[in-house]
Amino acid sequence: MSIHKYLRERFFPHIWCAGCGHGTVLNGLIRAIESLGLSRNEIVMVSGIGCSSRITGYLDFHTLHTLHGRALAFATGIKLSKPELNVIVPMGDGDALAIGGNHFIHAARRNIAMTALVMNNRIYGMTGGQFSPLSGCGMTATTAPYANIDPDFDVAALATAAGASFVARTTTFHVKEMIDLIRQAILHDGFSVVEILSQCPTYFGRKNKMGGAVEMLNWYKERTTPLGSKAKQNDPSLIERGIFMQVDKPEYCSQYEKILQKAQSANSQTKE
Amino acid sequence: MSKPKLKALTINRPWCKGCGICVAFCPAKVLELDHEEKAVAVRIEDCIACSLCALRCPDLAIEVEIAPEDNEIAPPAQKRILIQNRGGSRS
Ligand SMILES: Cc1ncc(C[n+]2csc(CCOP(=O)(O)OP(=O)(O)O)c2C)c(N)n1
Ligand code: SF4
Numbered sequence: 378m379s380i381h382k383y384l385r386e387r388f389f390p391h392i393w394c395a396g397c398g399h400g401t402v403l404n405g406l407i408r409a410i411e412s413l414g415l416s417r418n419e420i421v422m423v424s425g426i427g428c429s430s431r432i433t434g435y436l437d438f439h440t441l442h443t444l445h446g447r448a449l450a451f452a453t454g455i456k457l458s459k460p461e462l463n464v465i466v467p468m469g470d471g472d473a474l475a476i477g478g479n480h481f482i483h484a485a486r487r488n489i490a491m492t493a494l495v496m497n498n499r500i501y502g503m504t505g506g507q508f509s510p511l512s513g514c515g516m517t518a519t520t521a522p523y524a525n526i527d528p529d530f531d532v533a534a535l536a537t538a539a540g541a542s543f544v545a546r547t548t549t550f551h552v553k554e555m556i557d558l559i560r561q562a563i564l565h566d567g568f569s570v571v572e573i574l575s576q577c578p579t580y581f582g583r584k585n586k587m588g589g590a591v592e593m594l595n596w597y598k599e600r601t602t603p604l605g606s607k608a609k610q611n612d613p614s615l616i617e618r619g620i621f622m623q624v625d626k627p628e629y630c631s632q633y634e635k636i637l638q639k640a641q642s643a644n645s646q647t648k649e
Numbered sequence: 650m651s652k653p654k655l656k657a658l659t660i661n662r663p664w665c666k667g668c669g670i671c672v673a674f675c676p677a678k679v680l681e682l683d684h685e686e687k688a689v690a691v692r693i694e695d696c697i698a699c700s701l702c703a704l705r706c707p708d709l710a711i712e713v714e715i716a717p718e719d720n721e722i723a724p725p726a727q728k729r730i731l732i733q734n735r736g737g738s739r740s
């Protein structure tokens with residue numbers, strides 16, 4: 378089938394645990410890309426370190442597997458030198474918002490055209506289940522055996538406040554919505570963020586007695602609701618899904634291009 | 650748009666890790682895990698070709714192929730049947 382052309386099939390079956398949501402993100406991502414008719418050559422995918430970041434290894438685009446938390450910095454360099462390419466940056470919640478939090482807010486502030494996918498499993502999967510800035514109060518992790526006391530970030534609110542011009546949230550249960558939101562995020566000319574709630578049954582699920590992958594998907598089904606729904610009014614604890622921000626703002630590379638032109642014309646005038 | 654029809658449902662056994670997601674969320678209860686914890690289509694005749702199993706599988710182990718929609722000849726033929734019905738001797 379046509380989605381297989383985007384895969385490096387020689388590395389399958391992949392390394393993720395049975396039922397890991399990151400595989401479903403990979404699945405949705407290639408379907409979004411296929412629906413846009415993008416060729417493998419037009420896409421650069423840049424990741425950092427984490428279970429989530431392993432995603433680049435399985436995709437047959439131009440791919441970079443870089444440093445923990447620094448994917449957006451590498452991606453910024455690529456985008457500035459080749460603005461015609463579609464840059465996609467998949468990150469774990471730790472990668473994007475703990476060690477990489479600074480890069481995240483500044484990429485958003487610059488509104489540089491790239492697609493940041495936050496694969497939020499609320500834990501550090503790769504290193505054995507330490508709590509992350511997305512775990513939330515009261516949750517249990519290897520490093521919070523008596524419950525975590527750190528409040529969590531709201532990724533959508535943080536990205537919006539920092540300046541991202543497209544911000545959305547979905548889950549690995551809502552796959553059709555995921556494909557649609559990733560598609561819109563790629564098309565958006567500016568910094569776009571899609572937070573995808575993605576289950577880690579091995580650590581977050583087990584540490585918090587949430588059951589396996591099926592039960593965790595049921596949790597996404599029951600504990601999330603479309604943005605602005607009546608259900609949210611009745612139960613404010615529900616997590617909203619959908620598009621939180623979508624606005625046209627000056628994009629960083631095009632602003633930089635204008636500065637280049639200004640500098641060049643100033644330069645040629647002084648020579649004349 | 651007419652409902653999709655299944656052409657083929659293929660499960661790539663070596664890639665399946667038996668997570669059970671496809672089994673739990675198939676709206677038509679088509680799939681089950683076998684003795685090796687691999688997904689199998691046990692009631693394929695009930696499949697409504699929604700593709701949700703293929704889209705949700707974290708291991709990209711399921712492929713759902715949809716039969717091409719009936720070609721352009723279909724709508725006029727259908728219309729003809731309707732006209733015939735109308736002019737028929739149902740009175
Ligand atoms: C500079 C640096 N610090 C720490 C680590 C160890 N480390 C590897 S992955 C990771 C966190 C992974 O969590 P997350 O980004 O949420 O991704 P997940 O594995 O959950 O998908 C950490 C702390 C590292 N590789 N490099
Ligand atoms: S540890 Fe968690 S995040 Fe990592 S592969 Fe396993 S289920 Fe996925």
Ligand code: SF4
Nearest residue numbers: 665666668669671706
């Ligand atoms: S969802 Fe995929 S990996 Fe999980 S049981 Fe079904 S076919 Fe196997």
Ligand code: SF4
Nearest residue numbers: 675696697699700702
């Ligand atoms: S295509 Fe839909 S109905 Fe058919 S097996 Fe998959 S989930 Fe079930």
